[in-house]
Each structure stands twice: as C-alpha cells, then as structure tokens.
Amino acid sequence: xxxxxxxxxxxxxxxxxxxxxxxxxxxxxxxxxxxxxxxxxxxxxxxxxxxxxxxxxxxxxxxxxxxxxxxxxxxxxxxxxxxxxxxxxxxxxxxxxxxxxxxxxxxxxxxxxxxxxxxxxxxxxxxxxxxxxxxxxxxxxxxxxxxxxxxxxxxxxxxxxxxxxxxxxxxxxxxxxxxxxxxxxxxxxxxxxxxxxxxxxxxxxxxxxxxxxxxxxxxxxxxxxxxxxxxxxxxxxxxxxxxxxxxxxxxxxxxxxxxxxxxxxxxxxxxxxxxxxxxxxxxxxxxxxxxxxxxxxxxxxxxxxxxxxxxxxxxxxxxxxxxxxxxxxxxxxxxxxxxxxxxxxxxxxxxxxxxxxxxxxxxxxxxxxxxxxxxxxxxxxxxxxxxxxxxxxxxxxxxxxxxxxxxxxxxxxxxxxxxxxxxxxxxxxxxxxxxxxxxxxxxxxxxxxxxxxxxxxxxxxxxxxxxxxxxxxxxxxxxxxxxxxxxxxxxxxxxxxxxxxxxxxxxxxxxxxxxxxxxxxxxxxxxxxxxxxxxxxxxxxxxxx
Amino acid sequence: xxxxxxxxxxxxxxxxxxxxxxxxxxxxxxxxxxxxxxxxxxxxxxxxxxxxxxxxxxxxxxxxxxxxxxxxxxxxxxxxxxxxxxxxxxxxxxxxxxxxxxxxxxxxxxxxxxxxxxxxxxxxxxxxxxxxxxxxxxxxxxxxxxxxxxxxxxxxxxxxxxxxxxxxxxxxxxxxxxx
Numbered sequence: 016x017x018x019x020x021x022x023x024x025x026x027x028x029x030x031x032x033x034x035x036x037x038x039x040x041x042x043x044x045x046x047x048x049x050x051x052x053x054x055x056x057x058x059x060x061x062x063x064x065x066x067x068x069x070x071x072x073x074x075x076x077x078x079x080x081x082x083x084x085x086x087x088x089x090x091x092x093x094x095x096x097x098x099x100x101x102x103x104x105x106x107x108x109x110x111x112x113x114x115x116x117x118x119x120x121x122x123x124x125x126x127x128x129x130x131x132x133x134x135x136x137x138x139x140x141x142x143x144x145x146x147x148x149x150x151x152x153x154x155x156x157x158x159x160x161x162x163x164x165x166x167x168x169x170x171x172x173x174x175x176x177x178x179x180x181x182x183x184x185x186x187x188x189x190x191x192x193x194x195x196x197x198x199x200x201x202x203x204x205x206x207x208x209x210x211x212x213x214x215x216x217x218x219x220x221x222x223x224x225x226x227x228x229x230x231x232x233x234x235x236x237x238x239x240x241x242x243x244x245x246x247x248x249x250x251x252x253x254x255x256x257x258x259x260x261x262x263x264x265x266x267x268x269x270x271x272x273x274x275x276x277x278x279x280x281x282x283x284x285x286x287x288x289x290x291x292x293x294x295x296x297x298x299x300x301x302x303x304x305x306x307x308x309x310x311x312x313x314x315x316x317x318x319x320x321x322x323x324x325x326x327x328x329x330x331x332x333x334x335x336x337x338x339x340x341x342x343x344x345x346x347x348x349x350x351x352x353x354x355x356x357x358x359x360x361x362x363x364x365x366x367x368x369x370x371x372x373x374x375x376x377x378x379x380x381x382x383x384x385x386x387x388x389x390x391x392x393x394x395x396x397x398x399x400x401x402x403x404x405x406x407x408x409x410x411x412x413x414x415x416x417x418x419x420x421x422x423x424x425x426x427x428x429x430x431x432x433x434x435x436x437x438x439x440x441x442x443x444x445x446x447x448x449x450x451x452x453x454x455x456x457x458x459x460x461x462x463x464x465x466x467x468x469x470x471x472x473x474x475x476x477x478x479x480x481x482x483x484x485x486x487x488x489x490x491x492x493x494x495x496x497x498x499x500x501x502x503x504x505x506x507x508x509x510x511x512x513x514x515x516x517x518x519x520x521x522x523x524x525x526x527x528x529x530x531x532x533x534x535x536x537x538x539x540x541x542x543x544x545x546x547x548x549x550x551x552x553x554x555x556x557x558x559x560x
Numbered sequence: 561x562x563x564x565x566x567x568x569x570x571x572x573x574x575x576x577x578x579x580x581x582x583x584x585x586x587x588x589x590x591x592x593x594x595x596x597x598x599x600x601x602x603x604x605x606x607x608x609x610x611x612x613x614x615x616x617x618x619x620x621x622x623x624x625x626x627x628x629x630x631x632x633x634x635x636x637x638x639x640x641x642x643x644x645x646x647x648x649x650x651x652x653x654x655x656x657x658x659x660x661x662x663x664x665x666x667x668x669x670x671x672x673x674x675x676x677x678x679x680x681x682x683x684x685x686x687x688x689x690x691x692x693x694x695x696x697x698x699x700x701x702x703x704x705x706x707x708x709x710x711x712x713x714x715x716x717x718x719x720x721x722x723x724x725x726x727x728x729x730x731x732x733x734x735x736x737x738x739x
Binding site: 058062084 | 579580584586590591597610706710713
C-alpha cells in the first residue's frame with residue numbers, strides 16, 4: 016500500500032495542533048428540535064383548523080351506512096364523512112357522527128336536510144346509480160335559517176325537488192294513488208314537464224295528496240284553471256257514448272303519469288302560485304268538464320227498467336250533453352203497492368249557455384223556470400234511450416214530443432219532477448207484445464190437427480206411390496229390357512249393312528260407275544249432235560284430219 | 561485540534577455528541593406524532609376518496625387477509641422507528657448516568673441501530689412509487705399525505721441522531737473506573 020518512493024514520509028506526518036476550542040455554540044443544534052416542534056405544531060394547528068365541525072344525524076335505519084366510508088354529499092361533492100354509527104339511547108334510532116368539511120360549517124343551520132341516497136329504479140328513471148358502486152351516501156340540502164345547529168334528524172324519504180331546478184311545486188288531491196310513484200312524469204301535451212315529488216295519504220285517509228314539481232319554463236302553463244288528470248295505463252271507457260280507448264303514450268301505459276291542461280279559453284289566466292292545490296281527476300273527460308256551478312235538479316220517473324242506466328250517465332238535449340244522472344233512488348209508490356225508482360238528474364244550464372253566442376245575459380231563476388215550463392208545454396219530455404247497442408248503456412234524452420200527454424212541472428217539489436215519455440224500448444216492447452198476443456190468439460190446436468191429417472194423407476199417398484214404383488220395377492223393367500235388346504240387334508244389322516266392305520256397298524259402287532260411264536257417252540252424243548245435227552240423219556262424218 | 565494536512569477538525573470524541581443526539585432524537589419524537597396521525601396517502605377513485613394513515617393501512621391489510629404484509633408494514637413503519645428512538649434514548653441515558661454495565665451489548669445495539677437506519681424508509685418508498693404509478697386521472701389517483709414528509713423526517717433524524725452519537729462514550733465510565 017505504501018510505495019517507498021511515493022509513499023509519504025512517515026516522519027513528515029505533522030502532528031495535530033491543538034486549537035483553542037472555538038466558541039461554537041452547541042446550542043445551535045437545538046434548533047433542530049425547535050424546528051421540529053414548529054413543524055409539528057404547524058401540522059397540528061393546520062389539522063385542527065382544517066377539521067370541520069362534527070355533527071350528529073339520526074336516522075330510523077342506516078341502510079348501507081358504514082363508519083369511515085360513507086360520505087356526505089352536496090351536489091355530488093363530498094362535504095363530510097361518517098365517523099361512527101351508533102344507536103340512540105333507546106335503540107330506536109341510528110345516530111351517525113359525521114365530520115363535515117370546514118367550509119360547510121356556516122351552512123349547518125337548523126333547516127338543513129339530510130337523507131340517505133339509495134339506488135332507485137322507478138318512474139321512468141334510474142337514480143342514484145352511483146350508489147350501486149360506491150354504496151349509499153348521505154345527501155345534504157341547504158337550509159335557509161341562520162341558527163347554527165349540530166344535531167340533525169335525517170329524512171327517511173328523499174324530499175322533493177332537490178335538484179334545485181327552477182320550477183314550481185303544486186299540490187294535487189286525488190282519490191287514490193294509481194301508479195303515481197315518486198318520479199312519475201307530469202305531462203303537458205305529452206311532453207314530460209315535471210314529476211311527482213311526494214305522495215302521501217291524507218291524515219284522515221280520505222284520499223291522497225301528491226306534490227308534483229313542474230319544471231321551468233313549463234310551470235307557466237299551469238294556471239288557476241288547469242285540470243290535472245291521471246293518465247296511468249290505458250283508459251278504456253264504455254259508456255252511453257260508446258267504447259273509448261285513451262292513452263297518453265306508451266310511456267304512461269308502462270309508468271303512469273299525470274297530465275294537465277287548461278280548458279280552452281282559460282289560457283289568459285295568470286299563472287298559478289306555487290303550492291296551489293288542484294284536484295286530480297281520474298280521466299281527461301272528467302277533468303275537462305266545465306265546473307258546473309249552476310245546476311237544476313230534477314227527478315224523473317221512468318216506467319221502464321233502468322237496466323243500463325248508471326249514475327253519471329249523460330242527459331242529452333238533441334245529442335248535446337247538458338246534464339247527468341246523479342242518483343237512482345228507491346221509493347214506494349203512493350199506493351204503497353210497488354217500488355218505483357226515481358232518477359235524480361242534474362241539468363247544467365251553464366253548459367248550454369257556454370255553447371250559445373256570447374252576450375246572452377244569465378236569466379233569473381224565475382225566467383228560467385218560465386222557460387222550462389214553456390218547453391214542457393211544447394212537449395219536451397225525458398226519454399230513456401240506449402246509447403250503445405254493444406254495452407247496453409242507457410242515457411236520458413230530452414226530446415220534443417208534440418203529441419205527448421200534456422204535463423206541467425210542479426216547482427214546489429224539491430227536486431221538481433220532470434215529465435217523461437216511454438222510451439223506444441218500451442214502444443218496441445209494446446209492439447212485440449202485440450205480436451205475441453196475436454200469435455197467442457191463433458187456433459194453433461186446430462191448425463196442428465189439420466196439419467196432422469194432411470200429413471197422414473200425404474203419408475198414404477207416399478205409400479201408394481211407393482207401391483206403384485215397386486210394381487213398375489217388377490213388370491215394366493223386363494219388357495223394357497227385351498225391347499232394348501231387339502233395338503240393339505237391329506242397330507247391329509244396320510251397322511253391318513252399311514259397312515264399307517258390305518256387298519250392298521260394292522254393288523252400289525259398280526252401278527254408280529256404270530251410270531257415270533253412261534252419262535259420259537250421253538254427253539258425247541249431245542256434243543256430236545250439237546256440232547253436226549245432220550249426223551242424226553246422215554250418220555257420223557269422218558274427221559278430216 | 562485540527563489536521564495539519566487538510567485542516568479537518570479532529571476530536572477525541574464526537575463533539576457535543578450527547579446534545580446533538582438528544583436534539584435529533586427529540587425532533588424525531590416530535591415528528592413521529594404527525595407521521596402517525598396524519599394521512600399517509602389519499603386514494604381517490606371513481607367511488608370516493610379515502611385517506612389512510614399508517615395504522616389504518618395496517619388495520620386494513622390485516623382485515624383484508626394479508627396479515628403478513630400488515631406485519632411487514634407494521635414492523636418497518638411503526639416498530640423499527642420506535643425501537644430505534646427508544647434504544648437511542650436508552651443509550652443516551654445510560655451514557656449520561658454513567659452506567660458501567662454491559663458496555664459491549666450496548667455497543668452492539670448501537671451497531672444494529674446504524675445498520676437498520678435506512679430500512680425504515682420502506683413506507684416512504686412505497687408511497688412514492690404508488691403516487692408515481694397510480695395516476696389514472698378520473699379513475700384513480702393517489703396523492704402523498706403530509707405524514708410522508710413527517711415520517712421521512714423521522715427516519716432521517718433518527719439516522720442523524722445515530723450518527724451524532726459516539727459509541728465510545730459507552731466505554732468511558734468503565735475506563736474512568738479503571739483509571
């Protein structure tokens with residue numbers, strides 16, 4: 016290792032020189048832990064400062080909630096995380112401790128709403144699909160209050176309109192839910208303009224209340240006079256006006272839906288305020304009926320069967336619906352000997368007026384009564400008519416019967432009795448009855464006796480005829496057979512005679528040939544005579560040639 | 561004293577050994593807290609973000625069945641740094657109190673300490689590699705947490721502390737005793 020020539024001279028190694036101890040401050044090294052403390056302190060302070068408030072949210076169930084995993088989201092952005100899941104003291108609720116992000120702290124006010132978002136497939140849409148992968152999460156919706164709070168009660172059901180879309184919410188009162196699940200579309204001229212946000216049973220169970228949300232800009236089409244009706248599935252109505260099949264498109268057949276429309280002429284009404292309550296009608300016809308505020312009640316006694324007449328059946332004047340059957344009651348007749356069935360009908364004069372030209376002043380009740388009296392005097396009567404042969408539905412028709420027995424309306428009775436006329440069916444029945452009566456009167460017994468004798472004699476005749484036929488068969492047939500045989504023989508002979516090689520034929524041919532030869536000579540003779548008539552006397556002249 | 565040739569300062573013992581070691585060690589102790597409390601890395605994926613501390617990672621690994629990996633991580637990231645710091649503390653105290661018992665064993669302990677030093681960086685390496693590899697934009701991404709820095713600092717500081725410590729001090733009281 017140490018080359019002699021190049022190696023350092025060991026004697027040259029200088030000895031270390033002691034130096035006075037530099038006044039280096041050993042305290043400098045303590046800067047390191049101080050820096051560490053500063054860093055650590057800074058980290059700690061930062062972490063504490065970054066830490067948002069911890070709040071508690073209680074839910075009835077905490078499906079899919081996991082401590083340390085489940086997030087709280089607002090507009091799909093994480094704003095917190097569930098730290099622990101525990102029972103409330105009475106084990107009835109689940110209490111979630113949630114650590115919120117710092118920035119959210121000022122928004123944690125009293126009316127902030129929390130709910131658990133789960134995947135849902137309904138009402139024509141799939142929502143919360145993300146939760147299929149990431150698990151449920153808790154959705155937060157901002158509140159408006161300014162009172163801060165740290166304990167919240169979570170909603171079990173997603174509140175309506177959390178999408179924060181502009182629009183308006185309306186309330187619908189209906190008889191039953193139909194298929195209006197949350198998310199069911201609200202249609203306007205078959206365009207989806209909103210959805211059902213909440214459905215709930217009324218407190219007293221008398222019906223359901225739906226909250227629907229109509230998105231902007233379509234919400235302006237909802238005005239005070241708008242009618243909402245159920246378009247779930249297929250609406251098949253078979254009534255006096257025939258069979259009708261109504262649907263609002265394939266989507267609504269599958270998913271149901273609610274449609275709305277304002278009746279014609281109400282387009283200029285102001286837009287409806289949010290949370291206005293409307294009635295949910297079962298179908299469009301019901302919805303679009305004029306609100307018949309004014310109505311005249313009448314009772315009608317029909318002498319005939321009311322089969323096919325239902326409550327709601329129309330009352331028509333010349334085919335125009337002006338009223339409907341309200342009820343069919345039962346009464347004892349005045350003599351208490353049989354039941355009669357008065358039919359209560361409501362007639363809406365407003366409908367007639369609506370159809371008439373604008374400008375007709377509403378008549379006073381007295382005028383109205385006078386008018387009706389006049390109509391009755393002219394022969395206006397109610398009559399039951401069959402609306403549809405297919406369904407047998409009946410309706411009440413008001414028609415003029417000038418020949419009807421005179422009647423008057425007794426206005427003192429409530430409701431007044433409207434005179435009726437036996438219906439076509441009754442007349443038809445009477446005719447049929449007449450025919451059957453005549454049939455009954457016919458001497459069917461005698462006719463049948465005569466018929467029987469006639470038949471018997473016919474029978475006898477037939478027997479005689481049969482015997483005759485048999486005799487003919489026995490006697491005539493052999494004779495006929497021999498005659499036929501003779502005829503055939505004769506024909507055979509004739510056939511033989513006429514055959515081409517028969518002797519008769521030969522002879523005939525020969526004689527014919529002779530005859531033609533004779534005719535030839537005769538022609539020659541006549542020629543000669545023509546040329547030389549003298550030859551007859553002088554004999555044949557020899558040819559010069 | 562200083563070298564005549566190169567002017568390097570020469571010392572009989574490492575200068576201010578005990579004070580320096582203490583300083584590094586205390587700094588390491590302090591930073592050990594955020595290293596374990598703060599998240600080591602943030603995993604962001606399609607289905608949410610998650611941040612893991614060292615301990616939560618170990619617990620997760622343990623629960624998900626890979627207990628051997630959990631064990632490795634636990635030993636490398638928690639046991640080793642702690643053991644290092646405790647043994648250094650023990651050595652320092654023994655020197656300061658002038659214990660004479662088992663100087664040989666204590667010297668061996670010191671050698672092991674020096675040797676093991678860099679291995680504690682395992683965690684930091686893992687996180688760095690993951691951060692570099694897993695950057696799938698929307699799908700998944702991993703970001704280092706502040707704990708990585710703190711943890712790295714702990715490891716470096718303990719290494720410095722081990723270097724600053726003079727093992728010869730372990731024998732001093734004995735010599736003095738002899739003398």
